[in-house]
Amino acid sequence: MTKSENMIGIQPVKPSDSRQDMNMDRTLRVPLYYQLKELILAQIEGGHLRYGQAIPCERELCERYRVSRTTVRQAIGELEREGYLNRQQGKGTFVARPRIRRGMAQLTSFSEEVAASGHEPGSQLLALRHEPADSRVASALGLEEGVWVWFVERLRLADDEPIGINLSYLRLPSDVFLVPAELEAEVSLWSLLEAKGIRLVEAEETILAIVADARQAELLGVPEQSPLLVKEGVVYSDERVPVEFHRVIARADRYSYSVHVFR
Amino acid sequence: MTKSENMIGIQPVKPSDSRQDMNMDRTLRVPLYYQLKELILAQIEGGHLRYGQAIPCERELCERYRVSRTTVRQAIGELEREGYLNRQQGKGTFVARPRIRRGMAQLTSFSEEVAASGHEPGSQLLALRHEPADSRVASALGLEEGVWVWFVERLRLADDEPIGINLSYLRLPSDVFLVPAELEAEVSLWSLLEAKGIRLVEAEETILAIVADARQAELLGVPEQSPLLVKEGVVYSDERVPVEFHRVIARADRYSYSVHVFR
DNA sequence: AAGTGGTCTAGACCACCTC
DNA sequence: AGGTGGTCTAGACCACTTG
Numbered sequence: 001m002t003k004s005e006n007m008i009g010i011q012p013v014k015p016s017d018s019r020q021d022m023n024m025d026r027t028l029r030v031p032l033y034y035q036l037k038e039l040i041l042a043q044i045e046g047g048h049l050r051y052g053q054a055i056p057c058e059r060e061l062c063e064r065y066r067v068s069r070t071t072v073r074q075a076i077g078e079l080e081r082e083g084y085l086n087r088q089q090g091k092g093t094f095v096a097r098p099r100i101r102r103g104m105a106q107l108t109s110f111s112e113e114v115a116a117s118g119h120e121p122g123s124q125l126l127a128l129r130h131e132p133a134d135s136r137v138a139s140a141l142g143l144e145e146g147v148w149v150w151f152v153e154r155l156r157l158a159d160d161e162p163i164g165i166n167l168s169y170l171r172l173p174s175d176v177f178l179v180p181a182e183l184e185a186e187v188s189l190w191s192l193l194e195a196k197g198i199r200l201v202e203a204e205e206t207i208l209a210i211v212a213d214a215r216q217a218e219l220l221g222v223p224e225q226s227p228l229l230v231k232e233g234v235v236y237s238d239e240r241v242p243v244e245f246h247r248v249i250a251r252a253d254r255y256s257y258s259v260h261v262f263r
Numbered sequence: 264m265t266k267s268e269n270m271i272g273i274q275p276v277k278p279s280d281s282r283q284d285m286n287m288d289r290t291l292r293v294p295l296y297y298q299l300k301e302l303i304l305a306q307i308e309g310g311h312l313r314y315g316q317a318i319p320c321e322r323e324l325c326e327r328y329r330v331s332r333t334t335v336r337q338a339i340g341e342l343e344r345e346g347y348l349n350r351q352q353g354k355g356t357f358v359a360r361p362r363i364r365r366g367m368a369q370l371t372s373f374s375e376e377v378a379a380s381g382h383e384p385g386s387q388l389l390a391l392r393h394e395p396a397d398s399r400v401a402s403a404l405g406l407e408e409g410v411w412v413w414f415v416e417r418l419r420l421a422d423d424e425p426i427g428i429n430l431s432y433l434r435l436p437s438d439v440f441l442v443p444a445e446l447e448a449e450v451s452l453w454s455l456l457e458a459k460g461i462r463l464v465e466a467e468e469t470i471l472a473i474v475a476d477a478r479q480a481e482l483l484g485v486p487e488q489s490p491l492l493v494k495e496g497v498v499y500s501d502e503r504v505p506v507e508f509h510r511v512i513a514r515a516d517r518y519s520y521s522v523h524v525f526r
Numbered sequence: 527a528a529g530t531g532g533t534c535t536a537g538a539c540c541a542c543c544t545c
Numbered sequence: 546a547g548g549t550g551g552t553c554t555a556g557a558c559c560a561c562t563t564g
Contacts (some may be wrong), residue, residue, distance in 0.1 A: 029560095030494050032533080035535085043529090058536095058549080059547090059549085067535085069425075069534090069537090070439065071533080071535085073551090081344070086534075087549095088542090089551065091542085092549060093549085098503075113545095169564085201525065204521065204522075205521050206494070206520065207470045207519060208520075209472035210515065211489075225488065226474075227491075229472040241360075256471040258467065258470075259470075259471065260466070261370045261468060261526070292541095294552060294553090295553075296553085321530080321531070322530085330553080333555095334552080334553060334554085336532090338532095350532090351530085351561090352532065352560065352561050353560075353563075354530065354562060354563085355529090356530090515547085
């Protein structure tokens with residue numbers, strides 16, 4: 001029993017009948033559990049394993065790939081946490097129904113969002129100052145009032161049409177400077193910061209709605225009293241230190257905000 | 264050997280000096296890795312282990328609690344994934360800076376949100392119908408047009424003041440019925456569904472802004488043309504089947520939407 | 527070189543599900 | 546009773562960081 005391919009695994013180029021092993025490169029610096037994980041993932045993404053279908057049991061995977069059960073369980077465990085598989089004690093491991101959107105609510109920059117929705121992101125620098133934080137900014141960033149922060153105001157464009165006003169207050173290390181030329185060359189403030197070694201990884205955001213005042217209406221090219229969508233947020237570095245407080249004021253007719261949430 | 268407390272753990276009541284073991288109850292049905300996890304967590308939450316501080320290395324934890332390294336690694340691994348610890352190869356394992364808000368963007372019901380912000384949630388049933396889905400609803404729920412769905416329209420209250428209009432389209436099993444009395448008794452539609460065995464666990468939500476039309480203005484008690492915040496979403500069951508399409512139209516002066524996002 | 531986390535093995539027994 | 550995933554052990558060697 002236990003015959004040829006067909007299993008979880010890739011089709012043999014030369015139809016060799018032996019089962020087991022294969023595909024595992026033990027000389028490479030890639031961990032075995034990771035190779036196995038990629039292998040199973042390829043089966044799922046490639047449609048060879050479909051939703052609801054059981055994958056081979058752990059002990060069988062051990063035999064096939066000549067690895068220990070710990071290794072198999074590490075691969076399967078990660079795939080389960082990533083939402084690809086579903087383990088049920090006593091029954092087996094099954095391919096999960098695909099998630100609506102892989103990953104969680106993603107932290108994305110305005111430029112990334114615009115690009116992702118198929119438009120050309122643009123930016124026009126309105127102001128760049130180094131100034132003492134007022135109380136509102138200080139409290140958002142967890143600073144003393146009066147600590148110097150960078151203030152960047154930009155008009156955000158999609159396909160050269162204004163869609164949002166972006167205000168950013170940044171608390172940067174004292175050896176990091178922002179100059180207009182950089183901000184005009186690089187559309188994304190975040191990639192600029194990344195290049196300076198500041199990685200933004202987490203944010204607390206609030207969305208609200210307001211009506212346009214005179215200046216906002218003019219900048220965005222909409223009538224006064226038009227509805228505007230406002231996204232305010234505090235963005236944290238990989239050290240979980242608050243780095244940026246921003247406020248994006250966007251045309252409600254051109255902008256909405258989507259998130260994927262879990263129970 | 265193997266004496267009492269003091270370890271990573273709690274203060275000794277009677278000062279006995281030996282470290283190691285203890286606290287692990289091997290007779291109980293609680294897994295050892297889980298006991299260890301809770302134990303370390305208690306140290307962190309209790310402030311005995313502070314941010315940035317190293318916890319004992321894995322091999323030391325093995326000795327102290329008389330468990331294998333696999334067990335220690337499972338405990339530490341889960342704590343790392345949950346954001347409490349930070350492992351660095353070659354250096355050690357450190358207590359992570361606390362997350363801004365534990366967990367991800369949480370799926371919460373309107374009632375839960377209102378209650379969490381310190382107000383008394385209320386609800387007034389405006390409509391309850393069983394009707395064929397129109398094209399918009401059908402496509403949101405992934406159904407054929409004309410499939411029968413439940414329609415629930417409610418005015419949402421906070422401290423008896425109207426703050427939102429809630430429209431829900433639900434695709435329920437054919438043996439599940441909604442009756443006005445239930446909806447009037449139970450403020451939360453979701454807890455009603457939960458009681459009927461339908462668990463909502465995941466959602467794709469979009470936030471936009473509009474201005475109030477005549478009916479909306481009257482229901483919400485605001486002037487026409489006031490800005491309103493709209494949250495639209497498709498909610499999925501634990502089987503990842505779309506169950507509800509909803510639309511919450513809320514007063515922008517009383518309602519905002521917060522999410523915690525990750526890179 | 528010593529210490530840390532990362533990967534891996536070859537077993538073992540338990541808890542749960544199905545027949 | 547037999548199969549599945551869940552937990553656990555006592556080792557081993559590797560990769561990375563630090564003195």
